[in-house]
Amino acid sequence: MLAVSEAATPDFSRAAVVSPRWVTWREHTDIAAYDERFDRLSVAGHHVHGEAEFIAGYAPRTVLDAGCGTGRIAIELARRGVDVVGVDLDADMIDAARRKAPHMDWLVDDLARMQLAHRFDLIAMPGNVMIFCRPDDRRLIVHNLAQHLEPSGLLVAGFSLERDGYTLAQWDTHCTASGLTLVDRFATWDRDPYVDNGAYHVSVYRALVQPVAQESSVR
Numbered sequence: 672m673l674a675v676s677e678a679a680t681p682d683f684s685r686a687a688v689v690s691p692r693w694v695t696w697r698e699h700t701d702i703a704a705y706d707e708r709f710d711r712l713s714v715a716g717h718h719v720h721g722e723a724e725f726i727a728g729y730a731p732r733t734v735l736d737a738g739c740g741t742g743r744i745a746i747e748l749a750r751r752g753v754d755v756v757g758v759d760l761d762a763d764m765i766d767a768a769r770r771k772a773p774h775m776d777w778l779v780d781d782l783a784r785m786q787l788a789h790r791f792d793l794i795a796m797p798g799n800v801m802i803f804c805r806p807d808d809r810r811l812i813v814h815n816l817a818q819h820l821e822p823s824g825l826l827v828a829g830f831s832l833e834r835d836g837y838t839l840a841q842w843d844t845h846c847t848a849s850g851l852t853l854v855d856r857f858a859t860w861d862r863d864p865y866v867d868n869g870a871y872h873v874s875v876y877r878a879l880v881q882p883v884a885q886e887s888s889v890r
């Protein structure tokens with residue numbers, strides 16, 4: 672019993688390396704309860720796999736789930752036969768993912784600085800990862816993810832567009848400076864059309880055949 676309660680105590684120091692905003696999220700969210708909410712919705716017949724369905728629609732063989740959290744999307748993609756690696760900087764989130772799917776590849780690493788040996792057909796960033804990361808790291812994250820794409824690979828991200836937050840123009844600038852080209856944009860994971868000044872976007876960027884080599888070229 673003691674071991675369980677110790678393990679259940681949130682370790683915010685591990686969230687702190689992600690961003691202050693992530694610490695706040697963790698302070699107000701119990702990871703197990705967060706996962707259970709999705710499980711309950713699924714059991715009640717709600718459609719909880721919109722992101723995975725959207726991503727699988729591009730028929731990738733390999734996916735990096737970047738900022739995978741507790742793995743809800745990576746696990747569903749793997750169930751659909753996709754070869755998935757999940758990476759997250761918060762070790763508690765990765766622990767939860769690994770408990771649910773010990774057979775899968777889970778990494779604790781920083782999207783801005785990781786250097787993986789693999790390149791991926793598609794890198795997915797659902798679930799507001801770009802607004803929970805450290806603002807100073809956003810440019811680096813986009814650039815580093817572009818470096819982890821196969822030639823013509825896809826970067827798929829969805830996040831809220833908040834007043835005074837990370838803007839769509841900033842995101843687009845970071846993507847194009849990293850050698851990516853916009854191929855699709857929607858307002859939802861159900862492919863509703865994006866309208867200007869929307870509150871949420873899902874954007875699909877494609878890598879150039881030759882990745883941009885030097886980080887210093889991104890400003």
Ligand SMILES: C[S@@+](CC[C@H](N)C(=O)[O-])C[C@H]1O[C@@H](n2cnc3c(N)ncnc32)[C@H](O)[C@@H]1O
Nearest residue numbers: 738739740759760761781782797798800803804
């Ligand atoms: C709101 S959660 C989304 C989790 C998952 N994508 C989902 O949709 O269920 C945002 C995640 O981004 C991760 N994250 C933020 N900055 C990161 C970074 N620099 N490197 C790796 N993960 C990061 C956080 O640890 C957190 O798990």
